[in-house]
Amino acid sequence: MSSGSNQPNRKPTINDVASQAGVSKKTVSRVINGSQGLSVTTRERVEQAILALGYVPNPQARALALGRNFAIVLLHDNPNAQTVQNFERGILDAIRHSELALMVRPVDRRSPAMLDDVAAFLQQQRPIGAIILPPISERDEIGALCRSMGVRFVRVGSAALDDDDHSVTSTDRIAVTEACRLLIAMGHRRIGFVRGPQGFRSAAERELGFHAAMEAAGLPVPPDYSAQGDYRFESGRSAGRLLLSLDPRPTAIFASNDEMAAGVMHAAFERNLQIPRDLSLVGFDDSPTATHVWPSLTTVRWPIRDMGVLAAEKLVGDFLPSRRFSSDFVHLPSELVERASIAPPPVA
Amino acid sequence: MSSGSNQPNRKPTINDVASQAGVSKKTVSRVINGSQGLSVTTRERVEQAILALGYVPNPQARALALGRNFAIVLLHDNPNAQTVQNFERGILDAIRHSELALMVRPVDRRSPAMLDDVAAFLQQQRPIGAIILPPISERDEIGALCRSMGVRFVRVGSAALDDDDHSVTSTDRIAVTEACRLLIAMGHRRIGFVRGPQGFRSAAERELGFHAAMEAAGLPVPPDYSAQGDYRFESGRSAGRLLLSLDPRPTAIFASNDEMAAGVMHAAFERNLQIPRDLSLVGFDDSPTATHVWPSLTTVRWPIRDMGVLAAEKLVGDFLPSRRFSSDFVHLPSELVERASIAPPPVA
DNA sequence: CTGAAAGCGCTTACAG
DNA sequence: CTGAAAGCGCTTACAG
Numbered sequence: 001m002s003s004g005s006n007q008p009n010r011k012p013t014i015n016d017v018a019s020q021a022g023v024s025k026k027t028v029s030r031v032i033n034g035s036q037g038l039s040v041t042t043r044e045r046v047e048q049a050i051l052a053l054g055y056v057p058n059p060q061a062r063a064l065a066l067g068r069n070f071a072i073v074l075l076h077d078n079p080n081a082q083t084v085q086n087f088e089r090g091i092l093d094a095i096r097h098s099e100l101a102l103m104v105r106p107v108d109r110r111s112p113a114m115l116d117d118v119a120a121f122l123q124q125q126r127p128i129g130a131i132i133l134p135p136i137s138e139r140d141e142i143g144a145l146c147r148s149m150g151v152r153f154v155r156v157g158s159a160a161l162d163d164d165d166h167s168v169t170s171t172d173r174i175a176v177t178e179a180c181r182l183l184i185a186m187g188h189r190r191i192g193f194v195r196g197p198q199g200f201r202s203a204a205e206r207e208l209g210f211h212a213a214m215e216a217a218g219l220p221v222p223p224d225y226s227a228q229g230d231y232r233f234e235s236g237r238s239a240g241r242l243l244l245s246l247d248p249r250p251t252a253i254f255a256s257n258d259e260m261a262a263g264v265m266h267a268a269f270e271r272n273l274q275i276p277r278d279l280s281l282v283g284f285d286d287s288p289t290a291t292h293v294w295p296s297l298t299t300v301r302w303p304i305r306d307m308g309v310l311a312a313e314k315l316v317g318d319f320l321p322s323r324r325f326s327s328d329f330v331h332l333p334s335e336l337v338e339r340a341s342i343a344p345p346p347v348a
Numbered sequence: 349m350s351s352g353s354n355q356p357n358r359k360p361t362i363n364d365v366a367s368q369a370g371v372s373k374k375t376v377s378r379v380i381n382g383s384q385g386l387s388v389t390t391r392e393r394v395e396q397a398i399l400a401l402g403y404v405p406n407p408q409a410r411a412l413a414l415g416r417n418f419a420i421v422l423l424h425d426n427p428n429a430q431t432v433q434n435f436e437r438g439i440l441d442a443i444r445h446s447e448l449a450l451m452v453r454p455v456d457r458r459s460p461a462m463l464d465d466v467a468a469f470l471q472q473q474r475p476i477g478a479i480i481l482p483p484i485s486e487r488d489e490i491g492a493l494c495r496s497m498g499v500r501f502v503r504v505g506s507a508a509l510d511d512d513d514h515s516v517t518s519t520d521r522i523a524v525t526e527a528c529r530l531l532i533a534m535g536h537r538r539i540g541f542v543r544g545p546q547g548f549r550s551a552a553e554r555e556l557g558f559h560a561a562m563e564a565a566g567l568p569v570p571p572d573y574s575a576q577g578d579y580r581f582e583s584g585r586s587a588g589r590l591l592l593s594l595d596p597r598p599t600a601i602f603a604s605n606d607e608m609a610a611g612v613m614h615a616a617f618e619r620n621l622q623i624p625r626d627l628s629l630v631g632f633d634d635s636p637t638a639t640h641v642w643p644s645l646t647t648v649r650w651p652i653r654d655m656g657v658l659a660a661e662k663l664v665g666d667f668l669p670s671r672r673f674s675s676d677f678v679h680l681p682s683e684l685v686e687r688a689s690i691a692p693p694p695v696a
Numbered sequence: 697c698t699g700a701a702a703g704c705g706c707t708t709a710c711a712g
Numbered sequence: 713c714t715g716a717a718a719g720c721g722c723t724t725a726c727a728g
Binding site for chain 2: 705
């Protein structure tokens with residue numbers, strides 16, 4: 001835990017650049033910040049001095065002067081590690097060649113002090129902006145909080161949660177409708193549904209997609225063919241046991257995420273049912289689990305990493321050297337991935 | 349993207365506290381930083397003023413004055429999202445009630461500029477310290493770099509990578525030996541092994557654990573009963589196909605992580621082998637996959653989250669209000685988790 | 697045990 | 713188009 005020794009060649013500061021270029025440090029500052037209205041000659045001279053000295057602006061000093069940290073914060077309370085990690089990757093992809101850093105801040109959705117915690121954190125760290133993941137992204141108060149604090153923000157979700165400048169959205173409903181339409185086209189009539197947790201917008205959207213497909217096909221949706229889950233494996237197994245004990249039992253089940261689909265698989269195997277021969281199964285997320293289970297799981301790919309990129313670009317596009325999505329982009333498609341877990345229903 | 353409006357009651361600064369308490373700001377600074385040698389009366393007066401005003405030190409100003417950011421950075425190039433996420437959780441658990449923030453920095457192991465990138469990042473962000481995950485934690489240069497820059501660091505790994513102040517370690521070798529001993533005790537004689545990627549210390553440790561168990565039991569380890577993998581699912585499937593085509597084929601396989609174990613399962617099912625009836629299988633990590641596959645996978649729990657806590661406590665214990673591990677702690681046990689994927693070998 | 701001065705490395709009005 | 717002055721909110725020697 002030694003502290004730094006005084007390096008012979010200390011880091012060059014804005015003053016070094018200024019004297020090297022023969023200008024004031026204000027002018028150097030203008031170059032760093034890409035301000036308009038500088039003579040080309042001056043700018044070039046400064047840029048050369050910056051290069052020659054290997055000057056890099058000190059983020060701490062800028063942060064103090066600006067009252068803003070050159071960082072963006074990822075605010076989340078998402079229980080799924082893979083999901084969070086993929087968002088992180090996407091954000092980091094986007095800011096890789098920028099001067100921005102990523103800070104991570106998990107919050108506790110159940111705590112009554114959650115909003116105060118977030119407020120205190122933003123007040124302290126003063127990031128340029130925040131990217132907010134579901135499910136907390138779905139709470140309007142958190143958008144209001146960021147607005148009132150002058151912190152940029154983007155809310156990520158399975159449906160539009162805010163205006164286009166402040167939201168990034170996947171098309172879960174459409175994708176689920178498509179998946180169920182495929183099952184119906186294969187001949188399935190009794191399709192079970194495992195719900196996501198109550199109060200989650202993603203869960204609601206996926207259920208709406210299911211109902212849309214069933215209605216369009218004129219198929220009934222008896223209440224007992226839907227079972228409540230909470231996005232976790234255990235809840236999927238319980239839901240599967242329930243649905244598979246129905247008579248007649250469903251010939252296909254859509255689970256609102258892959259973890260619950262894995263739980264349904266266990267319920268099926270417990271009853272010696274084979275997938276997809278006796279039961280077709282579709283999940284949602286395209287998580288590693290979907291490829292690891294046997295048979296591999298047909299699922300909907302949730303474009304998480306791309307959503308992370310888009311959210312970061314929307315948030316701090318003006319700090320990025322390049323971007324992948326155009327600035328008015330909002331919706332990223334969730335897409336069906338066909339694998340081995342679906343087949344036509346058994347001929348009764 | 350509105351910028352902040354001037355709030356009627358701006359944040360109190362150290363000056364406000366100083367005048368409220370009737371002391372100099374230097375004294376306030378001393379209280380904030382817990383310096384020795386202050387009269388109890390003075391300290392109490394300052395603490396009351398801090399409470400009354402709701403004062404919180406401005407991290408940006410401290411960072412500039414100290415030349416240190418009140419943050420720790422997680423440096424990693426780990427391909428496994430779940431692993432990274434669990435470390436993050438552990439670190440965040442530890443620093444929850446501190447003034448520290450967590451920054452995440454993935455790096456590219458293959459890039460020749462990797463060390464320069466890390467150096468530039470540390471130079472810019474000036475974190476208090478860095479927690480370094482495997483596999484890059486295994487490179488001694490990265491420890492040397494942190495030392496030379498006066499940045500605290502802890503290297504996490506499956507074996508001691510540095511002195512006790514700078515490393516947190518799991519006991520992979522012992523745990524794998526134990527797992528294999530269990531297989532042997534069940535009656536297995538031909539045990540296949542799927543290696544992790546070359547050059548990874550965790551992979552080497554796990555293989556050493558396997559060999560130790562086999563040797564202790566006087567069992568041969570024919571070279572073709574070991575197959576190369578890279579910790580990814582596909583490599584596990586390939587390795588499984590190879591091992592299961594041997595004659596006589598192994599009655600049990602140890603895969604160096606769960607993802608590869610899932611791949612071996614696929615290879616077994618492709619050949620219509622049943623697990624554990626025809627083949628016993630053990631993985632490593634206790635990742636979600638281990639519970640999601642059917643049959644659920646016997647595996648070794650890698651104590652990632654605890655390692656994250658311990659690493660953070662070791663790194664910045666002096667900034668934390670409380671700690672879970674004593675400061676001289678280094679080794680955290682990897683433990684066997686018995687599930688449904690192992691059984692005695694088929695009676696030939 | 698406590699304080700006045702100077703400084704960390706930037707940026708923001710305000711001039712000219 | 714460019715600059716001198718003041719300030720962001722802390723801490724570090726140096727005194728006393």
